[in-house]
Amino acid sequence: MPSALAIGDFSRATHLNIKALRHYHRIGLLEPAEVDPFTGHRRYTTDQIPTAQVIRRFRALDMPLEEIHTVITTTDPAARNELIAGHLQRLEATLARTQQAAASLRDLLQPPADAAPVAIEHRRALATPAAAITDVIDVIDADAWYQGALGELHALLAAQKITPNGPGGAIYANDLFSHERGQATVFLPCDSPLRATGRVTTLVVPEVELALTVHAGPHTADIDLAYGSLATYVTDHALAVDGPIREYYLIGPHETSQEDQWRTEIGWPIFDTGSIPSPAC
Incomplete structure (x- = not known):
């Protein structure tokens, strides 16, 4: 005993x-x-x-x-191993996020000497007919929501044999950033007549003047730095006007599963007097 x-x-x-x-x-x-x-x-x-x-x-x-x-x-070894493996996968994902955050913080504290300046340009985005999905979302869900909505738009256009005439994009209300909840619209430009189905509707994306920069990689990888650089530029040049943020998904999940290849163009609404050269850095 x-x-x-x-x-x-x-x-x-x-x-x-x-x-x-x-x-x-x-x-x-x-x-x-x-x-x-x-x-x-x-x-x-x-x-x-x-x-x-x-x-x-x-x-x-x-x-x-x-x-x-x-x-x-548990008396089932397979079930036990599955639980342990699942937890280890979550740990590995957490470790990857921690390493990414640590590397980002290190770059903020000690910027690389050879870091290139952030490229910023001005562009007038013309009014564009599009298929769109609009919803009120929480900012924590924004990444998954836009990917799902954009995938739904691509699927509907493919089913109706309509070819998009430009990259997909999104319009994000200011409340989404300031109050972590607000209206978001994801759109896919198309000229052909669209039969609205489910939550997909037709929309004319409004014309707007934008200051733009491009973020490389997924949104979880320091997209706030691109936003910060863009805001600094717009503020320093006294160009800012009220209006929602635009994003254009030049390369995203629909084009490739390789997240490091993704490219998101971020647009800040401005009043462009034409006195500042474009592109600008």
């Missing part, structure tokens, strides 16, 4: 503190072998040490307690 340990000794043996052991007991994750009915003192057996060590390692990897409970109680 395995030897019994008081909770303090078990804590030292497993490097799980007493508070954690009491919590794990309450939630049924790691129950002591014996609880004194009079004193409430908990005692654990030595054969519970390996289970405690497994729990400690999973917690060090930030696995939720509910998942740990499933892992250590």
